[in-house]
Every structure is written in structure tokens, then in C-alpha cells.
Amino acid sequence: MMKESSVNVLESLPVEMTEIKVSSLGNKLSFVGYKKDSATLKGKLEPYLFLLPTIFLFAMFMYYPFFKTMYLSMGLTNARGHLVEFIGFQNYIDILSSEEFKNSLIITFKFVFYTTIPSLLIGFFLALLANNRVKFGKLSNIMFSVPMAISSASAAIIWSIMFHPTIGLFNNIFKTNIGWLVDPNWSLFSVSLVTTWMNVGVNFIFLYAGLKNIPRELIESASIDGAGYFKKLFTIVMPMISPTLFFVVFMDIMNSFQSFGQVKIMTAGGPGTSTNLLVYSIYKDAFFNGRFDMASAQSIILFIIMFVIALIQFRFEKKGVHYS
């Protein structure tokens, strides 16, 4: 409110006076300097013109479909995805009371837990290693981060072959006889392992960039004061990169909830329903069973879950994250 009223005052002044005002007010009001622009009709329309493509695209492919999904979730749809009968919240009631959905939900939460924590720890460990400034640093940085360049499809196929019971790498190296992807006790672990590997690269990049942003002097002065490695790690490094850690955890959780390619390729939700993540169940309902209504309702439930988790995280951020 304050800002707006001060703009109006300035606009009524002659141009030369505005210039003086602006310079005397300093940075806080520097946008007043574009008064000339915003005085003309063209200048007034310009920002909207610049935003037009973005707004159109978001309206068309984010807001419209999101509301449509909400709408479809409250009815019965035919095979072509058109709503034929409005039934209110019946789909939600059916889903929330079904055993299959409960199973999917539990699996999804386990999966998020199994992937987020290891990816964060490994990514952080790699970032600490890379921050040591050693020889061949560039080479190891590339090796640490290259998983982010690999698609979920490629990663899933390579790992499926590594998980092969007889000729796969794992059973041969560890001399085990585990059905990594065909044993329901192991399948979720195996898919989580692949997903963790896929996340490690991007986590490393973010955390490494975060570490590089910490002023060297800060750590050096702590060394002079006699602080050991771990003391420095917990009292300086961790608080300094807490915004990045927060961002990485947020990103990983959101990505884990939406993991699809690896499940589709490696296990197709199986064996049984042992890797039937929520997203895979949505895909199956929509494109195998032709139940767009049920799929839409599950999407909305997924959205609500992610939204609540995001809210909790941002609440936590206010307490636990230190912004300098």
C-alpha cells in the first residue's frame, strides 16, 4: 500500500522533480525511475503483453486441466474420458475405503522414505568430497553428477539387467541368489535403490554449489580457533547450507512421489502389488482400465498429500532453516 501511494504522488509531479525525488529516495523506490514507461498506454500494456504467452500456457496446461481433473474426479467417465454422470464424492469414498489404495499409499510413503534419505546423505557426502579441492577434481565432479543426465528409462533398463538373477552383476559379485525384482520382499528395495542412484547426481550439484557459496574465511577462522572437522561441519557448514539442504529435500520428496518410468519398466507395479506406487496406479487406472474418473480422483488425492507435505515443510523451514 505504501509503495503504491508514493508512486501516485510522484506521478503527479513534473518529470524533472521526479528525477530529484528518485535519486534522493535511493534504491527503495528505484522502480519509480520507469515512470516515463508506465505513463503511456503502450508502457502500461507492455508487462501484460510480455506475460501473455506464459499466462496462456499456464491457463491452458496447468489451471484448466487441474480443474478438469477435479471435475472428472467427481463423476463417472466413459472410455473417451467424457463425464457421463455426476456422482459427487463417491469416487473418493470408494478409493479411500479400498484395500488396494491403502496398499499403494503405504508403499508410496515407504518408497519416498527409502529414496529421499539415502539420496540426501550420499549427495551430501559427495559434495563434501568434491569440496576438498583435490587433483582430477573436475573428473570426479563429473562422475558424481552424471546420473542426472541419465533418463529414468535408461537407468531402469541398465539396472534391471544388473539385477538379473543368473547373469546380473549383483548376484554374481555378492555371490547371492536374490530375486531383486521378482521377489516381493526385495522389489521395493531394488526400485528405491535405482531411484536413489538417479537422484544422487542432482543432489550433489545443488549441495556442492551450496558448499562453494560458504565463505572460506569463515571456515578458516574456525580452524584457527581449533575446531575439528566434524565440529566445523555441524556448527558452520550445516547451518550455512541449510537453505540448500531444505530445497534438496523438498525437491527429492516431490520427485519421489512422482516416480514413474523406473516402476513402469522394471516391475510394472509388481510382483503382485509390491511396487504399485500411487502414480503407477493412476496410470494403470487411466490407460489400462479406462477409468479416468478413478485416476483423476487419485491424482487429486496425490496433490492434496503433496500439498500438505509442502506446507509442513515450509512451516519447518521457518524454524529450522537459517537464511543469512
Place this chain on the structure above:
Amino acid sequence: MRNKKNKIILTIINIVVGLIIIVPMLYALSISFMTPDEIFTTPINILPKGLYLGNYEQVLNTIPVLTFLINSFIVSTTVTIGQILTSSLSAYTFVFYEFKGKRFLFMAIIATMMIPSEGVIISNYLTIGSWEMLDSYAGMIIPFLTSAMGIFMIRQFFLTVPREFKEASVIDGCTSFQFFCKILMPVSKPIVGALGIYIFLSTWNQYMWPLLTTSKEEMRTVQIGISMLQSSEAQSFGMILAGIIIILIPSIFIFILGQKQLVEGMTSGAIKG
């Protein structure tokens, strides 16, 4: 003396850990050069006996890899350029203009980051279908021509550009759009480069959307093409992995070229709250 010894140990640790991380890729590369007999023995061979190229030949005979690569390249490049244009123009408007509804529009855009792609993908599929754009480049490209994350990242960077830049250039007779193209974009190279690499890779690696919207073989992208190899009847591991190596080469090449840029872009203020 002790310091030097530590450095050597750390270097070795870095390299060893790095190699462990890329084991899946080395494994794929190694198997892609093995003959079927070499693959199906126990205990397994870790390295191929020679440079057997039969698997690569078989890939080229089974699926139109070149077509898939071209499709992926067209889609990824267009999406990258489009997203950078819309994101930077929007970020520019949000940082350098005051207008009615600015806060609301910005919040409305940022809020879309909360919407999971599954919440919109079904409706988008139906929309693209009703526009008769299934099996077309347009259908694969248009929904991805802007992104909240891109706008947010570039905005964070633009906020660090002194406002006086614009004032000075306007006094020098630049129009607002000229200032954006000729001055602002060039100084934003690190962040735009980092974002560009990120967009290119994530589009190149897209799986669900191209899987849904394409059914004709000549329109498929590399990711879908590669899973076709897996489900093809031959089920030859050597061939599948050779296919993967072929489609990994472009993305890894771009990644190695841009990795430094990625780190620099991120240290230049992109993710600071």
C-alpha cells in the same frame, strides 16, 4: 608432508567413489561389446574379449534409432528455447515492471509448482487429443513451453541485477525490449546456460508424456524407442544396452560440456532464498 599424503588419499577416495557411481554406465558399455555367448556365462565376464559390434548393428536393424534421435533433438531443442524465452521474459516483467495484479500473477504461477504432473497429465492428454495433436511434434512441445521453476530461477538472478542498468540504457535511448535482449540477457548467461542445460536434459529424458501422446513409430522419442527394444521379442541384453549407449552419448556429451556452467549458474544466486 602429512598434508600432501592426505591430498593423495583424498584424491584416490574421490576417484574410487566416482567410479562406483558410474558402475552402471561402465557395465552397460562393457556388455554392449560382448557377444551373446560372452554375456550368458557364469561366472560372468566383466570385460568383453574384443570389440564386438554386432549389438550395435542389431540396434540399427531393429529400430529406427536415427529417427528417434532426430525427434528427441527437435523436441528438446524447441522446448529449451521456448522455455528460456517465456521464462526470462516473464521474470523480466516481474522484476523490472510495476503493474496491477503483479503479486497475484506471480503467486499464481509459483503455485503451479505444487501441482503434480499426474494431476494434469490426463486432462492434457485429452486436450491434445481433441486438438488432433497426438503423434505430432506440436503435441509434445506446446505443453512444456513455460515453467514456473524457470521463471523462479531467472527471477532470483534478475533481482541481483542493479536497476540502474535499465535506467541508464533507457536514457541512452534503448527501448525496454532492447534493454532486455541486448543488455539483460547477455549478463544473465550463467543462469540461462544452467537452466538451458537442465531443461534440455529433462526434456530429452521425458518418458510419460511422449509415451502417452505418440503411438506411431516414426514419432517416438529415444526414451520410448529404447523401451521398445526391451519389449521386443529378441530380448538380447547386448542389443538393448548398445541402444542405451547410443542414446546416452548426446545427453552425456551435453552434460559434460555444461556441468561447470550448471554449478556456476547455481552459485550465482539461483537458489538463494
